[in-house]
Amino acid sequence: MPGLGLSGGITLAMLSVVVLLPIGALLLQGVNFGLSNVLAVVARERVQAALLLSFKLSLLAAIFNLVFGVVLAWVLVRYRFPGKRLLDAAVDLPFALPTAVAGIALTALYAPNGAFGGLAQSLGLKIAYTQAGIFIALVFVGLPFVTRTVQPVVEEIDREIEEASATLGASRLHTLRHVILPMLTPAALTGFALALARAVGEYGSVIFIAGNIPLRTEIAPLLIVIQLEEFNYDAAAAIGIAMLVISFAMLLAINLIQIVSRRKMGHV
Amino acid sequence: MSDASVHRPRAFRSATEETPALRIALIAIAVAGLAILVFAPLAVVFAEALKNGWLAAVESLGNRDARSAIRLTLLITAIAVPLNAVFGIAAAWLITKFDFRGKAFLITLIDLPFSVSPVVAGLCIVLLFGANSLVGGFLVAHGWPIVFAIPGIVLATVFVTFPFVARELIPVMIEQGRTEEEAALTLGASGWRTFRTVTLPNIRWALLYGTLLCTARAMGEFGAVAVVSGKIRGQTATMPITIEMLYNEYLSVAAFSMAALLTALALVTLLLKTLLELRHADQLAAIRRH
Numbered sequence: 001m002p003g004l005g006l007s008g009g010i011t012l013a014m015l016s017v018v019v020l021l022p023i024g025a026l027l028l029q030g031v032n033f034g035l036s037n038v039l040a041v042v043a044r045e046r047v048q049a050a051l052l053l054s055f056k057l058s059l060l061a062a063i064f065n066l067v068f069g070v071v072l073a074w075v076l077v078r079y080r081f082p083g084k085r086l087l088d089a090a091v092d093l094p095f096a097l098p099t100a101v102a103g104i105a106l107t108a109l110y111a112p113n114g115a116f117g118g119l120a121q122s123l124g125l126k127i128a129y130t131q132a133g134i135f136i137a138l139v140f141v142g143l144p145f146v147t148r149t150v151q152p153v154v155e156e157i158d159r160e161i162e163e164a165s166a167t168l169g170a171s172r173l174h175t176l177r178h179v180i181l182p183m184l185t186p187a188a189l190t191g192f193a194l195a196l197a198r199a200v201g202e203y204g205s206v207i208f209i210a211g212n213i214p215l216r217t218e219i220a221p222l223l224i225v226i227q228l229e230e231f232n233y234d235a236a237a238a239i240g241i242a243m244l245v246i247s248f249a250m251l252l253a254i255n256l257i258q259i260v261s262r263r264k265m266g267h268v
Numbered sequence: 269m270s271d272a273s274v275h276r277p278r279a280f281r282s283a284t285e286e287t288p289a290l291r292i293a294l295i296a297i298a299v300a301g302l303a304i305l306v307f308a309p310l311a312v313v314f315a316e317a318l319k320n321g322w323l324a325a326v327e328s329l330g331n332r333d334a335r336s337a338i339r340l341t342l343l344i345t346a347i348a349v350p351l352n353a354v355f356g357i358a359a360a361w362l363i364t365k366f367d368f369r370g371k372a373f374l375i376t377l378i379d380l381p382f383s384v385s386p387v388v389a390g391l392c393i394v395l396l397f398g399a400n401s402l403v404g405g406f407l408v409a410h411g412w413p414i415v416f417a418i419p420g421i422v423l424a425t426v427f428v429t430f431p432f433v434a435r436e437l438i439p440v441m442i443e444q445g446r447t448e449e450e451a452a453l454t455l456g457a458s459g460w461r462t463f464r465t466v467t468l469p470n471i472r473w474a475l476l477y478g479t480l481l482c483t484a485r486a487m488g489e490f491g492a493v494a495v496v497s498g499k500i501r502g503q504t505a506t507m508p509i510t511i512e513m514l515y516n517e518y519l520s521v522a523a524f525s526m527a528a529l530l531t532a533l534a535l536v537t538l539l540l541k542t543l544l545e546l547r548h549a550d551q552l553a554a555i556r557r558h
Binding site for chain 2: 001002003004006007008009010011014015017018019020021022023024025026028029068071072074075076079081083085087088089090091092093094095096097098099100101102104105106108109114115116136139140143159162163166167172173176194197198200201202203204208221222224225228233236237240243244247248251
């Protein structure tokens with residue numbers, strides 16, 4: 001087969017210039033800054049609070065998307081109802097909509113003078129400029145992942161398995177819980193991991209609705225931007241490295257969970 | 269069997285269906301969830317843009333800074349997307365047509381940008397090409413600034429969209445195998461001709477699909493671009509950056525008008541994507557299976 005040199009050359013050249021060298025530059029900056037200094041930056045109260053907030057709310061949003069995404073995938077594959085095609089297409093909107101647009105739209109909606117924000121305020125709740133607002137933005141950006149990974153699996157479920165379960169006397173709920181759900185688990189976890197990774201690094205849709213109050217509603221990516229604006233490259237690199245390390249650790253953990261669940265639940 | 273159920277048999281329900289109550293409840297959850305999470309924000313964008321009428325919205329898009337932002341975003345997209353398409357084709361060809369060690373590792377590296385925060389991506393580019401770095405300093409001294417200039421924005425955009433095209437092509441090309449290309453080569457076609465007349469027709473819809481997703485993301489990228497662009501009005505402010513600047517200046521109608529323009533483009537993307545999925549389900553099915 002021809003083209004090894006050309007395709008290999010383009011692939012490696014672009015991979016190096018666009019991805020590997022820049023990430024290398026980040027790690028190098030950290031090395032030059034020194035491990036103890038990097039750790040000292042990460043240990044600052046404001047950095048700790050931001051990292052904790054980012055990961056806590058991302059986890060909560062991904063869990064919400066896990067449950068809602070599985071329900072949505074099931075409804076979109078199994079049921080027929082008017083407007084289903086529109087609903088199916090709408091699932092991808094968070095992928096297509098620029099994050100800055102999502103950010104100002106959600107803020108307009110959930111701010112005290114917005115439609116939902118006003119409603120919440122009459123109930124004594126505040127959504128925009130609190131952690132609840134960040135949660136909603138993260139749910140929005142992570143919405144498509146679980147649905148899109150689970151949908152093809154639901155499509156391929158063999159109805160005979162469900163029939164066998166029913167014939168053996170299982171109630172429908174029992175079948176859903178003990179036959180269907182285990183089949184969807186590995187795909188759902190993949191979507192969960194993708195949604196989580198996306199939420200942890202999310203910036204555009206969050207900064208407008210977050211209010212960005214230090215220690216309370218300040219996310220980790222924003223801290224990097226603040227450090228950069230102060231030309232504090234070392235501190236920015238330290239926080240960036242911390243984010244990289246934590247998200248890789250999480251992805252690794254989820255991959256392990258997935259391997260275990262695949263082994264337990266069979267194929268897929 | 270003495271009660272009324274003998275006379276009034278319940279409607280037949282297949283054993284593989286949920287009860288009507290559960291079914292309606294699940295549909296209601298899905299519809300309500302998407303209405304609140306997706307349709308409401310979508311409606312707000314247009315409502316806020318048109319708050320002072322059509323004229324105000326259109327007028328706000330006509331001023332110099334707005335026009336320059338639109339031009340810049342189109343320029344960046346026109347550079348970044350073809351770069352990405354070329355990379356995607358090359359990477360997919362390399363991965364599916366040859367056997368070599370470390371292939372899984374290469375795929376992981378290509379997917380890497382998905383798990384890196386856009387802000388961290390921008391930071392990496394600033395650290396490599398910024399004026400006070402070794403490489404960046406050299407380039408700036410020779411009149412080639414990267415950061416706070418268009419090349420940096422292109423790099424940031426290519427970074428965040430890096431896996432898009434390759435990811436769509438690889439599964440399709442794996443399923444199609446190598447036999448057709450091998451036949452063409454045996455019959456004496458050159459490598460290029462084989463690619464153009466055999467491979468490309470087989471992957472064109474997947475390529476278009478990947479390019480479409482890449483375009484949507486490229487036009488809307490915010491975090492990575494915010495870090496590298498320097499936000500110079502009329503020069504390095506893309507449409508999303510301009511939205512942020514207008515919004516922070518409380519120019520709500522102008523911000524939402526530009527947002528509505530980007531949203532309209534996103535909706536066109538979704539429409540084209542849905543059409544592609546309907547028309548070319550067979551070729552795109554491979555993407556979903558992997």
